[in-house]
Amino acid sequence: MSIKAVLFDLDGTLLPMDLNVFLESYFGLLAKRMAPCGYDPKALVKAIWHCTGSMIQNDGSATNEAVFWKGFASIFGEQARADEPHFEAFYQENFDKLQTVCGYTPYAAEAMQAVHSRGLRAILATSPLYPAIATQKRARWAGLDPEEFELITTYENSCHTKPNPDYYRDILAKINLSPSECLMVGNDVEEDMIAASVGMHVFLLTDCLINKQQKDISVYPHGDFRALLQYIEENV
DSSP states (O other): OOOOEEEEOTBTTTBOBOHHHHHHHHHHHHHHHHGGGTOOHHHHHHHHHHHHHHHHTOOSSSOHHHHHHHHHHHHHOGGGGGGHHHHHHHHHHTGGGGGGGBOOOTHHHHHHHHHHHTTOEEEEOOOSOSOHHHHHHHHHHTTOOGGGOSEEOOTTTOSOOTTOHHHHHHHHHHHTOOGGGEEEEESBHHHHGGGGGGTOEEEEEOTTOBOTTOOOGGGSOEEOHHHHHHHHHHHO
16 A cells, blocks of 8 residues: 555544443533523534534535534524634533543554654544534543644534545545545544545444444454554555
């Protein structure tokens, strides 16, 4: 392989987690923070899910950030845009509490070291449904410095998201590489292995495997972190 860049998913890959537990805790914490602003917890969570769906369906004509806030304002009114600083304060002041529901593995840093020692470019290809501050914090929870990544996809700088293949095409355009020069590492069969459809090499990390459709994972190089490190050593 003539790999020049390795793309890493974050949640469930570099940062071990049970996604359902994380989301439940995340929504609970956010709803508590926003309640004094007049948001009913159930209505707020429902709205966030709706806006997340809009970002997933983004046609590329606007950033995910713009799509989110357009949807949010359509539900709560244009005046809701004035509450954006309160959401930013949540990520600044409260978001780190969610680290306690995530795991940690030293293999994340080992994988990054394996990439950098080979002179490869590292991309944090996590679904851009969160603002940059939330993604940078989650990278730090994984024991990593956000500066280690040449590109981190966030809702501010992305116009598509997983599992849309255009999400990966956008990354390729930004880093000016061909698909065959990239390896995508992730734990979600649907969202991460779709990178193979645009021509990228892929590795399915099985430590926190998500396989909602129960697909045959034998069609992908796969295994735990040790297997990933061996795969990089032998193939990259």
